Amino acid sequence: QVQLVESGGGLVQAGGSLRLSCAASGLTFRNYALGWFRQAPGKEREFVAAISWSGGDTYYADSVKGRFTISRDNAKTTEYLQMNSLKPEDTAVYYCNAAPTVQAVRGGQYDYWGQGTQVTVSS
Numbered sequence: 001q002v003q004l005v006e007s008g009g010g011l012v013q014a015g016g017s018l019r020l021s022c023a024a025s026g027l028t029f030r031n032y033a034l035g036w037f038r039q040a041p042g043k044e045r046e047f048v049a050a051i052s053w054s055g056g057d058t059y060y061a062d063s064v065k066g067r068f069t070i071s072r073d074n075a076k077t078t079e080y081l082q083m084n085s086l087k088p089e090d091t092a093v094y095y096c097n098a099a100p101t102v103q104a105v106r107g108g109q110y111d112y113w114g115q116g117t118q119v120t121v122s123s
Contacts, residue, residue: 022096
């Protein structure tokens with residue numbers, strides 16, 4: 001049974017930082033591209049970041065470029081999202097996901113995703 005479990009969310013002031021983690025089990029981790037998407041109340045799901053199976057290629061939404069960094073540790077079957085210079089508009093539930101290719105991650109065509117972790121940024 002595949003499981004993706006996010007952690008690290010919370011309440012932070014604008015300008016602060018958080019690091020999200022996503023622990024994966026039940027899948028051949030290194031075979032998958034990984035990513036993060038977010039969804040705020042009343043808004044559509046939004047792509048945030050993606051990383052290739054090797055970690056050599058990363059992609060970001062324009063809204064987070066330069067502030068967020070996605071990474072992965074294949075030995076620990078865990079991916080991360082370092083979020084710096086947080087803004088109130090970053091407030092959302094953040095979900096990690098896995099797909100066969102980075103293109104699938106960017107296109108929202110995931111094979112697996114987690115239950116989400118809440119990130120709230122106060123002004």
